[in-house]
Amino acid sequence: MIFESLSDKIQGTLNKLKGKGKLTEKDINNAMREIKLSLLEADVNFKVVKDFIKTVKERSLGSEVMESLTPGQQVVKIVNEEMIKLLGESESKIDFSDDITVIMMCGLQGAGKTTTSGKLALKFKKQNKRPLIAACDIYRPAAIKQLEVVGKGIDVPVFKIEGENDAVKIANEAFKEAKKKGNDVLILDTAGRLHIDEALMEELQQIKSSLNPREILLVLDSMTGQDAVKIAEAFNSTMEISGVILTKVDGDARGGAALSLRAVTSKPIKFVTTGEKMSDLEPFYPDRMASRILGM
Amino acid sequence: SMYTKIDDELLEDLEDILIGSDIGVESTMDIIEHLKNCVKTEKLKTPDEIRIRLKEYLKEIIHTDDETDDSNMKTPTVILIIGVNGVGKTTTIGKLANRYKTMGKSVLVAAGDTFRAAAVEQLQVWCDRAGVELIANKEGSDPAAVIFDSVQAAKSRKADVLICDTAGRLHNKKNLMNELNKIFRVVDKEYDTAFKQVYLVIDSTTGQNGIIQAKTFKEAADIDGIILTKLDGTAKGGIIVPVQKEIGVPVKYVGLGEKIDDLQPFDSNKFVDAIFE
Ligand SMILES: Nc1nc2c(ncn2[C@@H]2O[C@H](COP(=O)(O)OP(=O)(O)OP(=O)(O)O)[C@@H](O)[C@H]2O)c(=O)[nH]1
Ligand SMILES: Nc1nc2c(ncn2[C@@H]2O[C@H](COP(=O)(O)OP(=O)(O)OP(=O)(O)O)[C@@H](O)[C@H]2O)c(=O)[nH]1
Ligand SMILES: [K+]
Ligand SMILES: [Mg+2]
Ligand SMILES: [Mg+2]
Numbered sequence: 001m002i003f004e005s006l007s008d009k010i011q012g013t014l015n016k017l018k019g020k021g022k023l024t025e026k027d028i029n030n031a032m033r034e035i036k037l038s039l040l041e042a043d044v045n046f047k048v049v050k051d052f053i054k055t056v057k058e059r060s061l062g063s064e065v066m067e068s069l070t071p072g073q074q075v076v077k078i079v080n081e082e083m084i085k086l087l088g089e090s091e092s093k094i095d096f097s098d099d100i101t102v103i104m105m106c107g108l109q110g111a112g113k114t115t116t117s118g119k120l121a122l123k124f125k126k127q128n129k130r131p132l133i134a135a136c137d138i139y140r141p142a143a144i145k146q147l148e149v150v151g152k153g154i155d156v157p158v159f160k161i162e163g164e165n166d167a168v169k170i171a172n173e174a175f176k177e178a179k180k181k182g183n184d185v186l187i188l189d190t191a192g193r194l195h196i197d198e199a200l201m202e203e204l205q206q207i208k209s210s211l212n213p214r215e216i217l218l219v220l221d222s223m224t225g226q227d228a229v230k231i232a233e234a235f236n237s238t239m240e241i242s243g244v245i246l247t248k249v250d251g252d253a254r255g256g257a258a259l260s261l262r263a264v265t266s267k268p269i270k271f272v273t274t275g276e277k278m279s280d281l282e283p284f285y286p287d288r289m290a291s292r293i294l295g296m
Numbered sequence: 297s298m299y300t301k302i303d304d305e306l307l308e309d310l311e312d313i314l315i316g317s318d319i320g321v322e323s324t325m326d327i328i329e330h331l332k333n334c335v336k337t338e339k340l341k342t343p344d345e346i347r348i349r350l351k352e353y354l355k356e357i358i359h360t361d362d363e364t365d366d367s368n369m370k371t372p373t374v375i376l377i378i379g380v381n382g383v384g385k386t387t388t389i390g391k392l393a394n395r396y397k398t399m400g401k402s403v404l405v406a407a408g409d410t411f412r413a414a415a416v417e418q419l420q421v422w423c424d425r426a427g428v429e430l431i432a433n434k435e436g437s438d439p440a441a442v443i444f445d446s447v448q449a450a451k452s453r454k455a456d457v458l459i460c461d462t463a464g465r466l467h468n469k470k471n472l473m474n475e476l477n478k479i480f481r482v483v484d485k486e487y488d489t490a491f492k493q494v495y496l497v498i499d500s501t502t503g504q505n506g507i508i509q510a511k512t513f514k515e516a517a518d519i520d521g522i523i524l525t526k527l528d529g530t531a532k533g534g535i536i537v538p539v540q541k542e543i544g545v546p547v548k549y550v551g552l553g554e555k556i557d558d559l560q561p562f563d564s565n566k567f568v569d570a571i572f573e
Contacts, residue, residue: 046315046316109526142417226316256503
């Protein structure tokens with residue numbers, strides 16, 4: 001389970017503190033060092049970890065805590081509050097107020113965009129929406145075919161222009177098609193790209209400026225390590241993403257990326273994906289995650 | 297004194313670089329500990345000396361005698377490509393097929409991923425690009441059966457190299473790992489005269505989860521080498537340090553892009569230098 005080992009370790013540390021009647025500065029320092037290592041082992045970005053530890057330490061060493069009757073409990077409370085801040089507070093939903101809600105998927109190669117496009121479409125279909133998925137990946141071998149197989153499996157139409165080498169045009173034509181056919185959600189599956197690939201980032205910006213998507217979702221592999229922050233920062237600064245989908249959480253990733261993301265983008269994680277089946281998509285509840293990590 | 301303060305800061309800086317490249321807490325602590333000893337025993341003084349020593353040490357622990365020399369590869373060879381979802385297995389097979397073919401080898405590819413949507417079509421495009429033949433069955437068929445057919449084809453055509461694709465699978469999926477076992481048994485049984493190589497593909501952006509990947513895939517197969525993909529991004533791929541410690545095999549190749557020739561033999565010098573860039 002995501003966060004499992006992180007959760008075990010942090011709870012171990014906090015339990016030691018809870019038991020103490022009085023806390024010394026040394027107790028706090030030791031506990032903070034343990035938490036720091038646990039977070040790093042869970043792939044939380046090292047800069048995010050430093051900031052987190054600094055804040056918790058400063059608050060914990062304040063007189064309200066040190067002089068209280070239950071200092072250990074107070075520190076646990078502070079860790080919890082700061083953890084919730086890291087993860088974001090409540091579930092954030094997709095806004096369907098447009099006639100055609102355009103949702104654009106973007107992210108690195110192999111993160112899970114195409115599969116997740118299908119999963120979202122299935123979810124919306126179950127909510128009585130009429131999704132259309134557009135095959136805007138003109139680069140990956142057999143990308144269109146892959147999306148067609150996905151679409152067929154969930155009985156959702158896929159818009160494609162075979163042989164077209166302009167992704168922006170495909171996106172625009174797909175929008176017209178959605179209008180014509182009465183689709184109320186348009187999901188754009190785009191090609192995987194590196195955040196430092198200027199030409200391909202420009203392509204995304206052009207799609208964005210012509211269709212003005214309601215949601216621009218960064219699809220990020222939950223197994224990503226320290227680089228998650230750079231990836232998210234880059235996509236957010238060029239595209240201004242509206243949220244993140246964290247994929248492959250069935251692989252017992254430590255989940256550190258989830259904790260780092262918000263700190264650098266302040267954008268919410270909207271969904272997590274939990275397998276290769278089309279139904280393997282779940283909303284993300286940050287507050288529940290924080291409680292789970294801390295065992296509260 | 298002032299000097300120790302500068303040293304502590306320097307060490308913390310170096311520690312951040314190592315952690316930031318995904319080498320992981322444990323390996324980083326070991327490396328820094330070793331470096332501190334070097335500082336004492338070798339009387340290193342300037343930050344430059346310390347940094348150079350660290351680079352040397354990293355190269356030492358990453359380097360293995362068994363560097364990639366595939367120009368005199370034994371034939372026939374069967375190469376099995378394994379790894380978690382989306383790391384770049386299929387793409388790497390296209391690149392490898394092209395590389396071996398360019399060296400004058402006759403290459404055959406097996407479409408052992410019968411699960412993923414359009415996996416066969418994707419691999420077919422790569423085989424066309426490389427100009428090699430693909431052996432494939434229908435989507436949804438038994439992967440071990442495709443491997444069986446491919447081995448027979450490789451034998452009868454006297455192919456020098458057979459490269460087998462497999463479906464991406466997360467290390468913690470028991471039944472999928474068993475399926476991998478079945479594939480290995482088919483190759484062992486049907487082609488015992490061939491030289492076998494199992495390569496684990498790891499994505500450079502992978503964090504500490506890579507260690508579990510290595511550990512669990514190793515339980516399913518004797519891994520001979522690592523292929524580190526997507527090194528053209530900003531990630532450093534430092535996860536190979538604990539991974540190598542875990543499975544004790546060399547990194548054979550690195551993937552540097554999505555084009556057919558974006559594959560190179562691993563170079564520990566370049567790799568370590570990039571960590572400090
Ligand atoms: N186990 C697991 N596998 C997943 C999940 N989501 C996606 N995958 C797998 O990850 C691999 C990559 O998924 P894709 O949907 O092709 O990824 P992509 O981002 O579209 O890839 P590119 O188009 O090449 O950039 C496939 O093998 C998927 O089946 C998940 O939640 N769990
Ligand atoms: N930038 C970059 N992208 C790569 C590299 N290698 C592979 N890719 C891309 O990563 C994505 C996934 O590659 P695949 O070869 O489909 O990966 P896979 O491991 O076969 O995926 P599954 O079969 O779904 O598990 C594709 O978009 C590739 O083009 C590389 O070295 N650099
Ligand atoms: K790199
Ligand atoms: Mg895709
Ligand atoms: Mg593949």
